[in-house]
Amino acid sequence: MFSPVLILLSSFLCHAIVAGRTRVCPFAGILENGAVRYTTFEYPNMISFACNTGFYLNGTSSSQCTEEGKWSPELPVCAAITCPPPPVPKFATLHVHKPSVGNNSLYRDTAVFECLPKYAMFGNNTITCTAHGNWTELPECREVKCPFPTRPDNGFVNYPAKQVLTYKDKATYGCHDTYNLDGPEEVECTKMGNWSAQPSCKASCKLSVKKATVLYQGERVKLQEKFKDGMKHGEKVSFFCKNKEKKCSYTEEAQCIDGTIEIPKCFKEHSSLAFWKTDASDVKPC
Ligand SMILES: *[C@@H]1O[C@H](CO)[C@@H](O)[C@H](O)[C@H]1NC(C)=O
Ligand SMILES: *[C@@H]1O[C@H](CO)[C@@H](O)[C@H](O)[C@H]1NC(C)=O
Ligand SMILES: *[C@@H]1O[C@H](CO)[C@@H](O)[C@H](O)[C@H]1NC(C)=O
Ligand SMILES: *[C@@H]1O[C@H](CO)[C@@H](O)[C@H](O)[C@H]1NC(C)=O
Ligand SMILES: *[C@@H]1O[C@H](CO)[C@@H](O)[C@H](O)[C@H]1NC(C)=O
Numbered sequence: 001m002f003s004p005v006l007i008l009l010s011s012f013l014c015h016a017i018v019a020g021r022t023r024v025c026p027f028a029g030i031l032e033n034g035a036v037r038y039t040t041f042e043y044p045n046m047i048s049f050a051c052n053t054g055f056y057l058n059g060t061s062s063s064q065c066t067e068e069g070k071w072s073p074e075l076p077v078c079a080a081i082t083c084p085p086p087p088v089p090k091f092a093t094l095h096v097h098k099p100s101v102g103n104n105s106l107y108r109d110t111a112v113f114e115c116l117p118k119y120a121m122f123g124n125n126t127i128t129c130t131a132h133g134n135w136t137e138l139p140e141c142r143e144v145k146c147p148f149p150t151r152p153d154n155g156f157v158n159y160p161a162k163q164v165l166t167y168k169d170k171a172t173y174g175c176h177d178t179y180n181l182d183g184p185e186e187v188e189c190t191k192m193g194n195w196s197a198q199p200s201c202k203a204s205c206k207l208s209v210k211k212a213t214v215l216y217q218g219e220r221v222k223l224q225e226k227f228k229d230g231m232k233h234g235e236k237v238s239f240f241c242k243n244k245e246k247k248c249s250y251t252e253e254a255q256c257i258d259g260t261i262e263i264p265k266c267f268k269e270h271s272s273l274a275f276w277k278t279d280a281s282d283v284k285p286c
Helices: 004-019
Strands: 032-036 046-051 055-058 062-064 077-080 092-097 111-113 118-121 126-128 139-143 155-158 170-174 179-182 184-186 200-203 215-218 221-222 237-244 248-255
Touching: 046 055, 111 118, 170 179
Parallel strands: none
Antiparallel strands: 032 046, 046 062, 055 077, 092 111, 111 126, 118 139, 155 170, 170 184, 179 200, 215 221, 215 237, 237 248
């Protein structure tokens, strides 16, 4: 019954006895920023080394304890991997970069770029020093132009008075009275070379109905008061209608779309003289 350790030990003892005395090398069980594989530090054993990520072995990956009690070759060290100062892409500036070793960077250090005005970034603005001692892929800065925005019908657009409009330039839209903007007031020249949106002006609706109680955003309102200046494009109201058989009321929605609102056919406007008639909005819901 011999365990591997015992075999190793006995072979070592045999050797030591044959050689006459035990040759021991200096302790080498610790390698800063790395690891050592060993059994013992005695002649004629080999030990081997590996470094942690971000470090490289300056020296050999293994060493032997000689008859003279010295390591051969000499013990290595784990030296930090460094990246040279990062290259700066064309039309970019180095925004954040702190070299950590002289002018160089360590594994995992980062550098951040910014494009010059008018230039848009394609790729990651942040590069990282890799365990290979090089930087991750550089981003690119490209000049981006946008066409001049076109004036919307029944409205206007303002933009910088320049020869060319470029990335991040802004344009603002507005509409003439009774028209409302469909889209954002401000748009921006995107990196795709187009505008973030193309707003247009939509007509508001004049109401043919003189008097009605309607639902607007969940609340009962008087149409003639709430919308006396007309309804804006996109706004919705629900009209009350009567179900004559069941003597109850239900609602139907109507939306103002570019100057037109279709009043639900079921809606009946009573003459103000017909005071004895009950308005649909006063009838219990179906
Ligand atoms: C690498 O080892 C050599 C020889 O021991 C030494 O001169 C050199 O300074 C070491 N380099 C680093 C980066 O530790
Ligand atoms: C860093 O770079 C500057 C400019 O290139 C140079 O003058 C300096 O000697 C460098 N420093 C080190 C520690 O390499
Ligand atoms: C950019 O790179 C950084 C660091 O390498 C990373 O954390 C980030 O997720 C990347 N961003 C994008 C959008 O890929
Ligand atoms: C960095 O070096 C490694 C190993 O040489 C290589 O595979 C990789 O493509 C390099 N990365 C860049 C971004 O150049
Ligand atoms: C801008 O152009 C891109 C690519 O051609 C397209 O996917 C995107 O929808 C456009 N954006 C607008 C707001 O038109």
